[in-house]
Amino acid sequence: MRSLPPLKGIIYFEASARLQSFKLAAEELFVTPGAVSHQIQTLEEFIGQKLFIRQHRGIKLTNAGVRYFNRIGLILKDLDQATTDIGFVTKTQKIIISIPPTLLNKWLLPRINYTYLSENDISVVFIDTIEILDLNKENIDISIRYSIEKPTEKHCRLLFKEQMIAVCAPDYIDKPLTHLSAELLSTCTLIETTNRLIQWDLILANNNIKSHPNQSKMYFQNSMHAIEAAIQGLGIAFINRTFVESYLEQGVLTEAIKFSVIQDHIPSYYLVSNYEKMQNPATQLLYKEIESYINDDIVTADD
Numbered sequence: 001m002r003s004l005p006p007l008k009g010i011i012y013f014e015a016s017a018r019l020q021s022f023k024l025a026a027e028e029l030f031v032t033p034g035a036v037s038h039q040i041q042t043l044e045e046f047i048g049q050k051l052f053i054r055q056h057r058g059i060k061l062t063n064a065g066v067r068y069f070n071r072i073g074l075i076l077k078d079l080d081q082a083t084t085d086i087g088f089v090t091k092t093q094k095i096i097i098s099i100p101p102t103l104l105n106k107w108l109l110p111r112i113n114y115t116y117l118s119e120n121d122i123s124v125v126f127i128d129t130i131e132i133l134d135l136n137k138e139n140i141d142i143s144i145r146y147s148i149e150k151p152t153e154k155h156c157r158l159l160f161k162e163q164m165i166a167v168c169a170p171d172y173i174d175k176p177l178t179h180l181s182a183e184l185l186s187t188c189t190l191i192e193t194t195n196r197l198i199q200w201d202l203i204l205a206n207n208n209i210k211s212h213p214n215q216s217k218m219y220f221q222n223s224m225h226a227i228e229a230a231i232q233g234l235g236i237a238f239i240n241r242t243f244v245e246s247y248l249e250q251g252v253l254t255e256a257i258k259f260s261v262i263q264d265h266i267p268s269y270y271l272v273s274n275y276e277k278m279q280n281p282a283t284q285l286l287y288k289e290i291e292s293y294i295n296d297d298i299v300t301a302d303d
Helices: 007-019 022-029 033-047 063-091 101-108 114-119 200-206 223-231 241-250 281-291
Strands: 052-055 058-061 093-099 122-128 142-147 155-161 164-168 189-193 216-220 236-240 268-273
Touching (some): 007 022, 007 033, 022 033, 058 063, 093 101, 093 281, 101 122, 101 142, 101 223, 101 241, 114 122, 114 281, 122 281, 142 281, 164 223, 189 223, 216 223, 223 236, 223 241, 236 241
Parallel strands (some): 093 122, 189 216, 189 236
Antiparallel strands (some): 052 058, 142 268, 155 268, 164 236
């Protein structure tokens, strides 16, 4: 069983020790000096140590009092922080977003205005997945979906269409290839992400190229790993341009091959919510915040 001191006595002791006065502590706590003195006496009896030396012109901490005050100060500071934290969590609304992992890492996180959300008492929970989750069944407020067909939810905004490019480390090939051929590609390793809707085989077919029987390939489930493999000089990665724009600008990656891409049934990223979820003002605010990140120089559609 815990041997806890009288909590009121702790509060009165801390104020008296900090202010070096029973009178000033009483004024701060809106009680009488006699009440402060009585609580501290009760605390001293509980501890079995004198905490103050009562002097004619005031009070002074004993050695035991100094040690106790130092420990109590840390404990009260932790208690104050714990109370602040739990109070913040209680008043803050958690809005849950499902979003593809690489889009979260390379597009949303660098843009999201955390100060703005904090000022509006909104915290965001991210579920990083490429799967199309049901907003109601999975308790999701907003979803950013990767798909060819436009989602059917009431609130749906096209963020941008996918623009796939082939990239590699600058020293992986002598110079960018101006055309595709099975012979040229046979000397390279092709890197692709398995959950993308446009893959190397579709691009090769679209350019009337039959893949070399011994073509070297490397597969990743997540585009972030495919990008890293390209940066490490392991091959040519087939990647969404949005995810590698900064690497291209920095010269970390270079566009490896110029080729024609598929123009029909292009996958896109959609910002999605439904009528029920959008009745929450916090969900509306976050939806509009993400919507504001749409870049005018990216091909978009009307609402």
